[in-house]
Amino acid sequence: MSSQERQILRKMDFPDMAREALPIIENLIHRNNHDIAMDLIGEFVFRERRDEQRGQQYQKQPIAPRLSSVEEFQLVLVLCDFFSRPGPDATRNAIFFSLFGGSIGRSSVLNKLISTAVSGSIAPLLCAAGTWMQQLGCTSPPSLELAQCIVKDFVIFSNKSSEQLKSLPMVAPRFAANFMTAVTDLYLNGGKGQLVAPPDLLLDVITEWVAENPALCLASQQPMALPTGAIAMPVVTPLAGLIRWCVLSMLITKQQDLYSKLHLAVLQSLLEATPPVSAPPSALNAQHLGLIINSLQAEMESLLKMGKSLDEQYIHCCLERFAQAVQVGLTSRCIFGNIPQLVCRLETLPSKNKLLQIVINANKAV
Numbered sequence: 001m002s003s004q005e006r007q008i009l010r011k012m013d014f015p016d017m018a019r020e021a022l023p024i025i026e027n028l029i030h031r032n033n034h035d036i037a038m039d040l041i042g043e044f045v046f047r048e049r050r051d052e053q054r055g056q057q058y059q060k061q062p063i064a065p066r067l068s069s070v071e072e073f074q075l076v077l078v079l080c081d082f083f084s085r086p087g088p089d090a091t092r093n094a095i096f097f098s099l100f101g102g103s104i105g106r107s108s109v110l111n112k113l114i115s116t117a118v119s120g121s122i123a124p125l126l127c128a129a130g131t132w133m134q135q136l137g138c139t140s141p142p143s144l145e146l147a148q149c150i151v152k153d154f155v156i157f158s159n160k161s162s163e164q165l166k167s168l169p170m171v172a173p174r175f176a177a178n179f180m181t182a183v184t185d186l187y188l189n190g191g192k193g194q195l196v197a198p199p200d201l202l203l204d205v206i207t208e209w210v211a212e213n214p215a216l217c218l219a220s221q222q223p224m225a226l227p228t229g230a231i232a233m234p235v236v237t238p239l240a241g242l243i244r245w246c247v248l249s250m251l252i253t254k255q256q257d258l259y260s261k262l263h264l265a266v267l268q269s270l271l272e273a274t275p276p277v278s279a280p281p282s283a284l285n286a287q288h289l290g291l292i293i294n295s296l297q298a299e300m301e302s303l304l305k306m307g308k309s310l311d312e313q314y315i316h317c318c319l320e321r322f323a324q325a326v327q328v329g330l331t332s333r334c335i336f337g338n339i340p341q342l343v344c345r346l347e348t349l350p351s352k353n354k355l356l357q358i359v360i361n362a363n364k365a366v
Contacts, residue, residue, distance in 0.1 A: 009044050014067075015074040017044045022082045022095075029094050029227075037098055045075070045099065046106060067109070076113045083125040089225035096128035097135065100142075107142065111149035118150060119164055121171045130175030131224050135233050138181035138220075147182035155202045169209050173219035177238060180206060181220070184241025188248045190295025195252050198245070207258050210242065210265040217242070217269045218283060239273070239334075240288035242266045243325045247292060250318035251299050263321055270325065273334035284329050286337030292322065293345050300350050310351035319353040327359045339363070 005024075009017045021044035028037040042048045047066035067075065079099075083092060100110045117125040133143045154165045169176040183206075187198040197203075209216055220235050246263040249256065273283035296318070300310055326346070329335040335342075343363045346356060 014047065014071055015078045018075055019078045019082075021045060022078070025098070026087075026091065026095055029098060030091060034098070041099060046109070047071075048105070072109050072112060075109055076116050079109075079113055080116060080120065080122055080125060083128060084122055089124075089127065090227050092124060092128050093131045093225055094227040094230075096125075096132055100132060101136070107145055110142075111146060114146060115149060115153045118154065118168065119162075121164055121167065123171050126168075126172035126175040130172055130178050130220075131226070133178040133182065134174070134220055134224065134235065135226075137233065138178045138236055139185045143178070143182045144185060147179055147186065150179060151183060151186075151199070151202060155199050155205075158201065161201055161205045165205055166208065169213055169216050169219075173216060174222065174224075176209065177216055177219040180209070180217070180238035181236055181241060184238055184245060188245045188252075190248065190298055191291065195248055195295075195299070197249065197252055200258075203245075203258050203262070206242075207262040207265065210269060211261060214265060214268040214272045217266075218273055221282065235282065236285070236288075237273075237283050239266065239269060239284045239329075240292070242269075243289070243322070244292045244295070246325070247318055247322045248295060248299070250314050250321065254314070263324075267324060267328050270328045270334055271332050273329075274332040275334065281334050281336040283334040284336070286335050286339050286342040289326065289329075289335070289342055290345055293349065296322070296349055304350065315351055316353050319349065319351060320355045323353065323356040323359045327362070330363055 009021055012020060021040050025037045025040050025045075028034070028040070083096070100106055114126070114129050116122075117129070129146075133146070136143055154162055168179075183198070183202065187202075188195050198206075217237050217239050220237055224232055226232060242262065243266055246259050246266060249259045253259075270284070275281055275283075300315070303310060303315075323346075326335075326342070330339070343360055346360050349356070
């Protein structure tokens with residue numbers, strides 16, 4: 001890009017400069033001129049403060065936001081329009097990652113953008129965001145922050161679930177699946193301290209998603225449109241997180257109608273996850289199931305310290321749900337990793353449950 005073209009962009013008002021810069025950025029990324037593209041993104045899209053001591057490099061942590069709230073809203077509209085245009089998915093994903101791929105200080109625009117995309121059911125933008133989450137990791141801080149934003153905008157501040165949120169799996173199944181993976185990490189997670197249940201409205205929406213489409217949990221395993229030379233990151237499905245919700249919910253609430261429905265839907269999803277005969281299992285990591293055992297052990301030891309019995313009905317129901325999920329997962333061959341170690345760890349649970357013992361005995365030789 002010539003200096004004259006830069007000067008023309010600099011004379012424009014915002015957001016016109018961003019609107020005009022985006023096609024230029026797209027062309028640069030298509031020609032693998034990523035350094036210049038990133039430079040233009042910093043200056044003309046996000047208007048980030050220039051660090052004069054480092055020439056064309058922009059600070060990763062701007063001293064102050066360069067965009068006002070109004071300008072952020074204007075930029076969101078420009079980006080919604082840009083990503084709605086026809087074009088190759090791989091190019092769209094590359095641009096999205098160049099805009100938001102880990103840069104500090106852009107989360108405010110990102111969260112507003114994806115919230116707007118959910119409201120408007122903008123499929124190309126949501127599909128790009130789903131790929132971005134998967135490449136960064138669905139439980140990475142940026143992905144979790146985005147998930148929290150969606151929950152806040154469409155669940156916490158709502159009296160009922162929106163039709164746009166309900167239809168999200170049909171609009172962008174990969175985004176919906178990766179959103180579930182992220183959001184299950186936020187609630188009923190023993191690794192993050194005290195067990196906190198998800199909001200009822202969120203539980204209701206996710207239960208409806210999985211019950212109506214058991215294969216949704218596997219949407220993140222579909223091939224991704226990545227730029228040439230890009231490496232797809234390992235896929236993590238929401239199955240382990242949903243199993244954890246169903247199991248650990250028994251320890252904190254007696255309102256189990258929705259969790260029972262979700263549990264049945266998850267079991268159906270595990271059956272859907274059966275890989276082809278020649279393919280290795282890939283849907284559920286035995287190590288992630290082991291983390292649920294950690295949480296169960298911690299909660300049960302806490303109950304024992306309080307002088308409570310582990311022979312209560314809700315404890316047995318909790319272990320039975322876990323045993324069912326493990327057995328269905330093993331039967332459908334969708335669990336991968338160190339299965340013998342998983343079975344051995346099941347034996348360490350302090351409460352003896354008949355169904356769990358049957359599952360252990362049946363799989364000791366696996």
